[in-house]
Amino acid sequence: MNFPEYRPRRLRQNENFRRMIRETTLSVDNLIYPMFAVPGTKVKKPITSMPGIFQLSVDYIVKETQRVKALGVPAVLLFGIPEEKDEVASGAMAADGIVQRAIKGIKEKVPDILVITDVCLCEYMSHGHCGMLEKGEVDNDATLEVLAETAVSHARAGADVVAPSAMMDGQIGALREGLDEAGFDNLPIMAYSAKYASCFYGPFREAAESAPAFGDRRAYQMDPANSDEAIREITLDVAEGADVIMVKPALAYLDVIRRAKEEFDLPVAAYNVSGEYSMIKAASQMGWLDGERAMWESLTSIRRAGADMIITYFAPDVAQALAAK
Ligand code: PBG
Secondary structure, rough: OOOOOHHHHHHHHOHHHHHHHHHOOOOOOEEEEEEEEEEEOOOEEEOOOOOEEEHHHHHHHHHHHHHHOOOOOEEEEEEEOOOOOOOHHHHHOOOOOHHHHHHHHHHHOOOOOOEEEEEEOHEEEEEEEEOOOEOOOOOOOHHHHHHHHHHEEEEHHHOEEEOOOOOOHHHHHHHHHHHHHHOOOOEEEEEEEEEEEOHHHHHHHHHOOOOOOOOOOOOOOOOOOOOOOHHHHHHHHHOOOOOOEEEEEEEHHHHHHHHHHHOOOOEEEEOHHHHHHHHHHHHHHHOOOOHHHHHHHHHHHHHHHHOOEEEOOOHHHHHHHHHOO
């Protein structure tokens, strides 16, 4: 296949050719839409660093879910900001906690959409760390039980999938055991397996009010320089019973997504995180980038790298654009 016998441009001449040889597609089927639930009613508080994204009270969470459901999005991912934070994350596993109320609200009005819940403690802790503190450090094993209890409380409220993101060792096994004991052996776990200590979570911490009060998360989240370690993390999660494995963030870790897809025989999710969203929105507002094309190109690259599902704040924008086609 050498020039001039082979001319790659022949199959690029027009959109019909391009459509026929396109290798990667992006559909609503691939999308999961994250939302932030806050106490109160009729609350729709803009998150300044994430244009178009809001903290929503449960009534508006239900409305927003109805909207994305109508656009064909199959799943939402819930985060909660509780009334009060403490040192033991009591809001995380309370039967009437914010996420539990949001799940019930959605299930009542929009039963036919998947509700995935983030299982972590940082939003519920006065210190903003993802686990129980012991002498100023996050105590891994003491955190496991609390995470399992949180997951079970989400399941009891009606969650369809739980997604543990605390990066504690053994968390998938602890959740699986807790869920099975509580009778939820059919409830899948989407494991944030390779979650990096990333600056791209910056805007999320405004949205979820979960910035650590001291230090950072590098003692539990992964070093951005490592990819073999991601494989070890995923191997553990698979052995402990993960049903879906996740790489997070997505765009700076496309190589890790590709390895996850090639080396494991499980569905792969990628989290197109807050900073990845905000960068495109900001550049587009400045007139420096075509925001819609930047969105398509980024999300397509995440799919091309091997992600089966993408958690993205762009989900309604993508769905709307697809519907208009
Ligand atoms: C909770 C959690 C975080 C994100 C998802 N779950 C923040 C963090 O680990 O600091 C980030 C999501 C995003 O940036 O969109 N631990």
